[in-house]
Amino acid sequence: MDTDLIVLDETGRHEDLREQVGGILALVAPLVKPTTGLDLPGLVSFRIVPVETWQSEQAAETARLLRAYRELMPFWTRPGITLLGTAMLRTFRRISADMGGVMVMGATQPGPGADDSQTLLVPEALEHTGVLSDPEYLTQVIVHELVHHAQNRASQHRADWAAHTPKALLRGNGVSFLEEGHARWADQVITRDLFGAACDADSAPKSQRYNEVAKRKEITRLKPTVDPYKVGRTLVASAIDTVGTQELNAVWSNARLLPSKGEVADAVAALAADEPTRRPKLWASRLGSTTFTETGVRTFID
Known part of the structure; x- marks a missing residue:
């Protein structure tokens, strides 16, 4: 299956990063199917965005998933789900600037088309997490998110699971272990093949700001x-x-x-x-x- 790879710099200030991400995508995208057996979507977008864009789009995606989950559940549970969703979104708004601008290496979500996916990259977060300190770290992150694109196509963004187990929309019932574990397994295989040793971006040198944010009570409670x-x-x-x-x-x-x-x-x-x-x-x-x-x-x- 042919896949169009698009990298957009929506900050207007990170052309070098856009070119670097594009070069890595061209190198690693052909390796996803031979490694995982999964096709990528027809359109794969990587968007370099300001943290404000990350905040608004991640909040909107969370709200969408909560609405879809609510509609699949028995009617008598829906008021409670609404209250839970309101509390979740309120917490997200309090911590989202630090999460998106400091801690999150990448976030993949549905794209404009039914089968499409897109990854949001916040340059400041890539700096704070140490991902930009070594091209191998950035390569691992891009591979990891690309595998999420392939997973999303295979599961129709979890819709194939949702009718049977609605919590799958919210990453319940083993979904997070499957999706993140599968993407981590694949990024380790591919970076080992590329560099001779598997790469671990978790070991990248973190900034002082990152270490400070990681100690916040609201952040540690979510871990x-x-x-x-x-x-x-x-x-x-x-x-x-x-x-x-x-x-x-x-x-x-x-x-x-x-x-x-x-x-x-x-x-x-x-x-x-x-x-x-x-x-x-x-x-x-x-x-x-x-x-x-x-x-x-x-x-x-x-």
Whole structure:
């Protein structure tokens, strides 16, 4: 499938960064499908934006997802969901300047077309997170977000899961572990192939401002107790080693295959274990115990 790659500098001040991102995209976009088995959308946009744009568009996307979730839930739960959404958006407005302008390396969301995705990059945040200190860090971030583009196409921005499990719209039910773990697994594979060693932008040198913001109570409260990147990568890597990318990719259109709480806990335990036992088995085993019928319906093998 042909993909159009577009990089826009909406700040009017970062032409060098626009060219750098464009060069990296041209290098790594052809590697996404051979690595993951997933096609990219027909249009992939990377937008270099002011933090104010990041704030407004991320708030709008959060509100959209909350509305879609609310409409899928029983009517008697909707007033509570509305109150929860209001509180979530109020919190987001308080912290969004620091999140978008200091801490977030990239954010990928739906694009203008039904199958399109776009990534927002805030130059100041790339500076504070240390991503711009080494081209390898920026490459990893771009690969990671590109994989989210491919995931979004495969799951129709989670719509394929939503009817069965509406919380998937809000990254519940194992979705964050799947999406972030899968993207982290792929960015490690691709950067290892490119540079001889996998790149970890989390180790990039952070600014003093970043370290100050990271200690804010409102920020620390939002930090998950279980890291979806590390745990999810372990979960996904084990599954791919066991069943391969084609079998794993059935999950993008089948909510029944999303990792369960118990399967995520199995990955947490595997990470805490001594080598060489660091390998979760539950989710990989369940993926391996399913097959397709002649009608194309995925069923479980007893």
